[in-house]
Amino acid sequence: MPSIKSRAPIVFGALLAGWMLIPTASALAQTPVFALTIKDHKFEPTELEVPAGQKIELQVKNLDPTPEEFESHSLRREKVIPGGQQATIYIGPLSAGRYEFFGEFNPKTARGAVVAK
Numbered sequence: 001m002p003s004i005k006s007r008a009p010i011v012f013g014a015l016l017a018g019w020m021l022i023p024t025a026s027a028l029a030q031t032p033v034f035a036l037t038i039k040d041h042k043f044e045p046t047e048l049e050v051p052a053g054q055k056i057e058l059q060v061k062n063l064d065p066t067p068e069e070f071e072s073h074s075l076r077r078e079k080v081i082p083g084g085q086q087a088t089i090y091i092g093p094l095s096a097g098r099y100e101f102f103g104e105f106n107p108k109t110a111r112g113a114v115v116a117k
């Protein structure tokens with residue numbers, strides 16, 4: 001039967017694990033936000049520079065009256081944004097590099113890239 005003394009490290013370990021969740025939660029609250037706009041079936045900006053190695057929040061606002069689908073194979077994301085609406089897409093943490101995206105409904109004009117540095 002374990003004595004109180006031998007359990008102490010387990011209790012301490014559990015407390016430490018709980019405490020370690022706090023920085024994780026505050027890191028999530030600090031997720032940097034980047035805005036992308038769709039207008040006339042084009043993305044603006046066409047190149048979005050973001051920090052590598054951390055989660056990013058993309059806010060994509062569709063100013064066109066028609067729906068658009070944000071699609072990226074390299075980011076493994078696709079999301080339909082109805083006309084006049086906004087969508088939030090979380091990406092990353094990304095390795096440094098270039099990640100192309102496009103509007104699936106207007107792939108010839110709606111093109112862009114996320115550049116992680």
Ligand SMILES: [Cu+2]
Nearest residue numbers: 069071078104
């Ligand atoms: Cu798609």
